[in-house]
Amino acid sequence: MKFIFAGTTEFGIPTLEKLMQDGHELLLCITQPDKPVGRKQQLSPSPIKVWAQGQNIRVSQPAKIMDAGPEISELKPDLLLVAAYGQIIPKEILDLPEKGSVNIHGSILPKYRGASPIQAALINGETSTGITLIVMDEKMDHGPIIATKEITITADDDFSSLYKKLSQLAALVCADILPEYTQGIIKANPQNHDSATYTKLLTKADGQIDWTHTALEISNHIRGYNPEPGTWTTLDGKLIKILGVKILNESKIELPGKLYRHADGLAVKSQDNSLLITKVQPEGKNPMSGRDFLNGIKNLDRMHFV
RNA sequence: CGCGGGGUAGAGAAAUGGCAUCUCGCAAGGCUCAUAACCUUGAGAUUGGCGGUUCGAAUCCGCCCCCCGCAA
Numbered sequence: 292m293k294f295i296f297a298g299t300t301e302f303g304i305p306t307l308e309k310l311m312q313d314g315h316e317l318l319l320c321i322t323q324p325d326k327p328v329g330r331k332q333q334l335s336p337s338p339i340k341v342w343a344q345g346q347n348i349r350v351s352q353p354a355k356i357m358d359a360g361p362e363i364s365e366l367k368p369d370l371l372l373v374a375a376y377g378q379i380i381p382k383e384i385l386d387l388p389e390k391g392s393v394n395i396h397g398s399i400l401p402k403y404r405g406a407s408p409i410q411a412a413l414i415n416g417e418t419s420t421g422i423t424l425i426v427m428d429e430k431m432d433h434g435p436i437i438a439t440k441e442i443t444i445t446a447d448d449d450f451s452s453l454y455k456k457l458s459q460l461a462a463l464v465c466a467d468i469l470p471e472y473t474q475g476i477i478k479a480n481p482q483n484h485d486s487a488t489y490t491k492l493l494t495k496a497d498g499q500i501d502w503t504h505t506a507l508e509i510s511n512h513i514r515g516y517n518p519e520p521g522t523w524t525t526l527d528g529k530l531i532k533i534l535g536v537k538i539l540n541e542s543k544i545e546l547p548g549k550l551y552r553h554a555d556g557l558a559v560k561s562q563d564n565s566l567l568i569t570k571v572q573p574e575g576k577n578p579m580s581g582r583d584f585l586n587g588i589k590n591l592d593r594m595h596f597v
Numbered sequence: 598c599g600c601g602g603g604g605u606a607g608a609g610a611a612a613u614g615g616c617a618u619c620u621c622g623c624a625a626g627g628c629u630c631a632u633a634a635c636c637u638u639g640a641g642a643u644u645g646g647c648g649g650u651u652c653g654a655a656u657c658c659g660c661c662c663c664c665c666g667c668a669a
Contacts, residue, residue, distance in 0.1 A: 578665095582621070
């Protein structure tokens with residue numbers, strides 16, 4: 292199988308490595324242009340570009356993917372494989388490869404279509420999720436399903452761990468299914484569009500913690516939002532990122548957001564149970580454990596998250 | 598020159614010109630049936646670096662290095 296890959300984040304890398312290992316030919320990686328990043332606004336290449344260059348694979352970074360049309364036609368790929376590219380790809384491009392274009396999606400479609408399926412599964416407290424391969428059409432995450440593969444979400448999973456698991460699962464599914472798909476052995480079946488649900492792109496503003504929610508809701512929120520875009524609250528007018536919590540089997544008679552000393556460190560009251568703060572990052576500081584943070588707090592009695 | 602916070606003992610924080618302090622951790626001892634609890638004692642610091650002002654600088658001035666939050 293000869294294919295072209297379009298993607299930007301690390302998500303597709305295990306898949307690419309696996310497919311190449313199996314002897315498939317990766318003709319070209321299409322990725323987003325280098326973007327200014329960080330405080331110094333240094334131009335930085337996407338993870339896919341860095342990887343592809345390390346493998347001596349051709350890279351294309353069109354501002355609009357339409358501009359890559361001629362290059363794609365010329366290479367005559369069997370397939371265009373897309374994972375976390377970050378741009379809507381028009382039908383003209385999707386139809387160029389002989390076997391069309393396939394998207395790797397981080398949920399069991401039609402559930403959690405859109406930009407943040409992995410986070411959505413965590414935020415909603417799902418106990419399982421998975422990978423879906425679909426034939427791409429002009430609507431987002433809408434095309435017929437080639438294959439799905441489910442995995443369990445454990446209580447310990449956060450975005451980083453689940454992302455990693457799913458990217459590795461994607462590699463296995465692609466290696467199993469894509470060769471047969473391009474040979475026409477496997478057919479795709481339409482989604483049940485009536486049961487589709489959608490996720491939006493997460494923003495920093497959405498990361499603010501509402502301490503009047505339940506401990507479970509807050510914990511799921513934090514699991515789904517970290518490390519990006521992150522969850523935060525304020526203490527004494529200053530921004531504090533909350534990087535990790537643990538639900539305590541303890542409910543104090545206090546206002547939501549109230550901080551207090553617990554045998555295992557710093558605890559905070561929610562709507563119901565309290566949460567143990569395991570990792571935080573105050574504005575202007577490095578990340579630290581909840582206990583370290585507690586050591587530096589004066590007047591704890593008067594402190595509460597807002 | 599986008600805006601801003603910060604660098605003090607292993608960790609987190611005080612101290613705004615005059616003996617570097619507190620909480621945690623660490624070590625030794627005590628109490629205890631026992632302990633993450635409590636009590637004693639102790640070790641651990643060139644206060645990011647260089648220069649300047651001063652009788653005296655963590656503190657004031659200048660330059661440099663490093664870390665981080667926001668924004669993009």
